[in-house]
Amino acid sequence: MKRRIEQILADRDRVFEGFFPWLEEQYDSASGGFFYARSSKQSGEFTPDIESTAQAFNILERCGLLKRLTRGGKEGAVRFFQSRQDPGSGYFYDSDPNMRKDDVMVGRALGYSTNALRKLGAEPLYPLPKQNEWAPAYMASPGLYGQWLRSISLVNSWRGCDRLCNSAPYISVLNTAEREPYLQEAFRYFGELQHPDSGLWGQGSPYVQVSGTFKLLTFYNRFNRPLPRAREIYRSLLNILRREEAVDMCYIRNPISLLTAMKISIPGEDLAEIAEISLRNMEKLKRADGGYSREIEGSPPAPNVAQVKNGEYYPDMPAAVPLGKGELEGDMNAGTQAILIRYTLRELAGLPIRHLPIPDSLFADVTGKPE
Structure with missing residues (x-):
């Protein structure tokens, strides 16, 4: 069965033809960052953003290219992330002021930037925000935290669970005695919300519920708590993969990430079927420019902020933060997920790492001979 899965993955590696020239095209040597999409760069209306740049370097790392960074490529990347840090708050921001209004985007930018600088052997220019000093008002007491949890709408499970999980960093900095009442509030409420038959959380389409469940699982794993109803979740996930149409790259990636985070044993026949379905769905999102x-x-x-996406309503969303023109083109958000899907499927199957072939001529401004 392992040989069959390896053959499935090897046959589908052809869908990455043209992907790395597309990725190279998004690089901006002047800033050291990466654009979100071709239209972002060609229109002249946008600049490289934190998330796209971090995702691009994650791709380089996952594909074995990060160790080939030239001195200039490394210095450019460090300069990019350091220039985005606000000296007053310590957070990292893009130029669009609407980004600061979305706590999820701000939290992601902080994580993306600090992780990238660490991998590059550098540090932020200014002190990072201390979670206990910048904590939101709902962290004043376990009771207020419980009220806040119950105020988050799960009409769209994906968005709602993402917001619920955004409280995890504030809880994690508390000492053990202080932390426990908050965790009791969280896990008691999550237990009330979980659907007993499906094991999923919230409302929305089946794929949206899977995506929300994956978000919530990161909370359980962060605090070393077992995921309830894992068997029901696995059964639901298989049924959704077999029956539902995946119209978003996240709908393809999130089930794979959920399976990985669940840390369960997957029968070989199931995994082969999961790989075939996932890669077939992924191929539908490949574009003529080489990206996804x-x-x-x-x-x-x-990509992060929209009131309506694929017919799914996202409540309580701030103003949009556009990164591109929204054309039929590849974008960095999808590209990093496609690479993750490919490598994670090999990991789930217990297969050795085998990198995609990448010509040495690519990324001349970023990679080359190691220092």
Whole structure:
């Protein structure tokens, strides 16, 4: 069965033809960052952003290229991330002021930037925000935290669970005695919300519920708590993969990430089927420019913030933060997920790492001979 899975993955590696020239095209040597999409660069209306740049370097790392960074490529990347840090708050921001209004985007930018600088052997220019000093008002007491949890809408499980998980960093900095009442509030409420038959959380389409469940699982794993109803979740996931249409790259990636985070034994026949379905769905999102689109209809102009996406309503969303023109084109958000899917499937199958072939001529401004 392992040989069959390896053959499935090897046959599908052809869908990455043209991907790395596309990735190289998004690089901006002047800033040291990466653009989100071709239209972002060609339109002249956008600049390289934190998330796309971090995702691009994650791709380079996963594909074995990070160790080939030239001195200039490394210095450019460090300069990019350091220039985005606000000296007053310690957070990292893109130029669009609407980004600061979304706590999820701000939290991601902080994580992306600090992790990238660490990998590059550098540090932020200014002190990082201390979670206990910048904690939101709901962290004043376990009771207020419980009220806040119950105020988050799960009409869209994906967005709602993402917001619930955004409280984890504030809880993690508390000492053990202080932390426990908050965790009791969280896990008691999560237990009330979980659907007993499916094991999933919240509302929305089946794929949206899987995505929300994956988000919530990161909370359980962070605090070393077992995931309840794992068997029901696994059964639901298989049924959804077999029956539902995946119209978003996240709908392909999130089930794979959920399986990885669940840390369960997957029968070989199931894994072969999961690989075939996932890679077949991924191929539908490949574009003529060599990249992948997040959505079946094209690349979303604002990948993190939208009131309606693929017919799914996202409540309580701030103003959009556009990164591109939303054309039928590859985008960095989808590209990093496609690479993750490919490598994670090999990991789930217990196969050795085998990198995709990448010509030495690519990324001349970023990689080359190691220092």
